[in-house]
Amino acid sequence: MSVLVYTENWDGKFKKSSFELLSYANEIAKKANTELTALTIGNVSEEELKSLGKFGASKVLVIKDEKLKDFIAKTYSSAIAQVAEKLDSKIIIVANNVSGRAVAARISVKLDGSFAPGVMHLPSSIEPFVVRKKAYSGKAFSDFELTGKVTVLSLNPNSFKLIEDAKGITIEEITVEINDADLAAKPKSVEKATGKLLITEAEILVSGGRGLKGPENWGMIEELATTLGAATCCSRPVADLEWRPHEEHVGQTGKVVAPNLYIAVGISGAIQHLAGVNSSKVMVAINTDEEAPFFEAADYGIIGDAFKVVPALNEAIKKFKAHS
Amino acid sequence: MKVLLCIGHVPDTTSKIRFTENDTVFDTKDIQYIVGPYEELALTRLLEIKEQIGDLNITAINVGPQDTEPTIRKALAVGADDAIRVNAEATDALFVAKQIAEVFKNGDYDFIVTGRESIDFNGAQVGEMIAELLDIPSISSTTKIEIDGKTAKLNREIDGGKEALELEFPFVSTAGKGFALEPRIPSMRGIMQARKKPLQVIEPISQEVKTKTNKFYLPESKAACKFVDAEDVDELVRLLHEEAKVI
Ligand SMILES: Cc1cc2nc3c(=O)[nH]c(=O)nc-3n(C[C@H](O)[C@H](O)[C@H](O)COP(=O)(O)OP(=O)(O)OC[C@H]3O[C@@H](n4cnc5c(N)ncnc54)[C@H](O)[C@@H]3O)c2cc1C
Ligand SMILES: Nc1ncnc2c1ncn2[C@@H]1O[C@H](COP(=O)(O)O)[C@@H](O)[C@H]1O
Numbered sequence: 001m002s003v004l005v006y007t008e009n010w011d012g013k014f015k016k017s018s019f020e021l022l023s024y025a026n027e028i029a030k031k032a033n034t035e036l037t038a039l040t041i042g043n044v045s046e047e048e049l050k051s052l053g054k055f056g057a058s059k060v061l062v063i064k065d066e067k068l069k070d071f072i073a074k075t076y077s078s079a080i081a082q083v084a085e086k087l088d089s090k091i092i093i094v095a096n097n098v099s100g101r102a103v104a105a106r107i108s109v110k111l112d113g114s115f116a117p118g119v120m121h122l123p124s125s126i127e128p129f130v131v132r133k134k135a136y137s138g139k140a141f142s143d144f145e146l147t148g149k150v151t152v153l154s155l156n157p158n159s160f161k162l163i164e165d166a167k168g169i170t171i172e173e174i175t176v177e178i179n180d181a182d183l184a185a186k187p188k189s190v191e192k193a194t195g196k197l198l199i200t201e202a203e204i205l206v207s208g209g210r211g212l213k214g215p216e217n218w219g220m221i222e223e224l225a226t227t228l229g230a231a232t233c234c235s236r237p238v239a240d241l242e243w244r245p246h247e248e249h250v251g252q253t254g255k256v257v258a259p260n261l262y263i264a265v266g267i268s269g270a271i272q273h274l275a276g277v278n279s280s281k282v283m284v285a286i287n288t289d290e291e292a293p294f295f296e297a298a299d300y301g302i303i304g305d306a307f308k309v310v311p312a313l314n315e316a317i318k319k320f321k322a323h324s
Numbered sequence: 325m326k327v328l329l330c331i332g333h334v335p336d337t338t339s340k341i342r343f344t345e346n347d348t349v350f351d352t353k354d355i356q357y358i359v360g361p362y363e364e365l366a367l368t369r370l371l372e373i374k375e376q377i378g379d380l381n382i383t384a385i386n387v388g389p390q391d392t393e394p395t396i397r398k399a400l401a402v403g404a405d406d407a408i409r410v411n412a413e414a415t416d417a418l419f420v421a422k423q424i425a426e427v428f429k430n431g432d433y434d435f436i437v438t439g440r441e442s443i444d445f446n447g448a449q450v451g452e453m454i455a456e457l458l459d460i461p462s463i464s465s466t467t468k469i470e471i472d473g474k475t476a477k478l479n480r481e482i483d484g485g486k487e488a489l490e491l492e493f494p495f496v497s498t499a500g501k502g503f504a505l506e507p508r509i510p511s512m513r514g515i516m517q518a519r520k521k522p523l524q525v526i527e528p529i530s531q532e533v534k535t536k537t538n539k540f541y542l543p544e545s546k547a548a549c550k551f552v553d554a555e556d557v558d559e560l561v562r563l564l565h566e567e568a569k570v571i
Pocket of ligand 2: 330331332333360362363385386387388414417420437438439440441442443445446447448449450451
């Protein structure tokens with residue numbers, strides 16, 4: 001028995017979210033009195049694989065099969081499940097992103113397990129396995145009990161802190177059987193914005209709403225984001241009006257995010273918007289209307305005109321950064 | 325061609341969420357139910373495809389007790405051809421997936437569409453589980469779908485980008501944002517016709533349930549918002565640094 005973490009790599013590199021995943025899994029491994037094994041798929045250097053050892057893994061496995069060059073939910077879930085079976089892992093943890101969720105659900109079916117999607121906290125108990133999850137699109141939470149033979153979890157990005165726990169690690173290449181017929185569902189073309197900070201992973205988000213009047217006014221939002229090392233996002237009407245790309249739409253029907261800091265500029269704070277952002281640790285609202293519902297959810301608020309407040313805030317943060 | 329469209333029966337997006345019986349049961353009082361927002365988009369796009377290619381029968385399926393029938397009728401009113409209700413409480417994703425996979429096996433459906441995610445359970449898992457049970461591909465967060473004859477062309481969201489795929493039937497596609505632009509709403513005529521469209525009720529097959537919800541919580545009520553003067557943004561920076569410790 002060991003805890004198995006499947007962590008993606010991006011062109012051979014791990015991201016902070018990989019280390020978050022390991023830190024989380026390591027705490028569970030300790031609670032369950034067992035070891036932590038990390039698995040990744042692709043061409044990753046020895047050096048990079050070693051970095052996983054800093055966060056509690058005692059074994060790192062890598063699959064370098066050419067057949068797994070493209071992400072296909074069916075082949076990836078099969079590969080990960082095969083490794084879990086070899087290691088007799090009873091707890092499997094992946095990231096709760098588009099690909100992670102897809103493989104996790106499939107793995108739970110393959111291994112006769114149960115799956116808790118989108119967890120953000122450590123389990124309150126290992127036997128029985130009880131973990132808190134989001135419900136009703138962030139308007140509630142639930143204690144969720146998993147009674148399958150295997151427990152599969154997907155961890156929300158940005159929901160767990162990094163905890164260093166360096167171990168002497170072993171690195172091993174491992175092989176799996178891939179069914180050629182499954183390769184039919186492979187992508188014909190892939191467009192990936194490399195090097196761009198993903199909205200779902202950013203620690204700070206600066207988000208704009210219809211109060212910004214038009215796409216030409218996003219310059220100040222982008223500047224503020226750059227100063228903060230943040231990504232930008234937006235409310236649904238802004239994406240619907242094509243002021244901003246659809247990938248930036250957050251909320252109940254867009255991306256669900258949970259950054260450390262969410263700055264909402266000219267966003268009223270409709271319940272469907274809040275459903276996608278209310279797991280943020282700290283929220284700031286900037287709005288001309290003191291009655292805007294966002295102020296009921298925000299930690300800090302400025303009642304004022306975004307066109308004045310945002311540039312001023314940008315300057316103030318620049319000044320602060322220069323002195324700290 | 326035949327498609328099985330899995331529709332959830334979920335609280336309207338503006339619902340205030342409450343629980344009863346020591347926070348173990350969802351309080352349905354004053355709750356309006358709707359077809360899940362992604363499934364609405366999915367249905368809309370399937371109707372467009374039907375109009376294009378002519379030959380497409382859309383069967384809406386829901387696993388739920390009798391209370392879900394008005395929601396199923398809504399899907400029929402928008403334009404689904406017929407419907408199936410599997411008569412059981414939907415408390416576990418695998419249970420739901422098993423029922424739908426069974427219906428797929430027993431019918432001559434070509435593909436399955438689900439929503440990307442339900443807005444009550446937020447699992448984003450039922451579609452994947454159906455695909456795994458049937459041993460067929462799953463395309464999650466599909467942002468675009470076109471169907472011509474023997475193949476389907478799909479775009480899907482991936483982390484930080486998008487992918488285009490072309491695949492043969494059968495498969496499961498989970499509909500995300502972009503699947504259709506605006507959901508269609510039922511016409512008066514649609515609502516009249518929906519009453520006459522077939523809604524078949526079938527009994528579930530048994531399936532061990534391996535998850536359960538022990539208790540619900542509402543988020544802790546937040547401290548009141550601290551207001552900072554618009555002329556004094558330095559104060560906001562100070563608070564974010566010293567008090568909130570986020571910059
Ligand atoms: C099924 C369903 C799903 C939905 N899903 C989502 C979702 O996922 N995400 C989402 O965002 N919405 C969603 N919505 C829409 C949601 O209900 C709101 O309509 C939307 O969030 C409003 O966007 P907004 O706040 O940008 O615009 P508005 O409501 O128009 O608000 C603009 C705000 O800007 C303020 N403002 C104006 N001028 C200024 C200025 N100069 N400076 C500062 N502030 C200013 C105004 O006071 C106002 O509060 C959904 C709706 C439905 C029915
Ligand atoms: N009880 C149900 N009956 C039919 N389809 C469902 C049911 N529950 C979920 N689905 C479908 O599965 C999708 C994903 O649900 P979930 O895994 O709960 O996020 C939904 O968008 C629906 O399309």
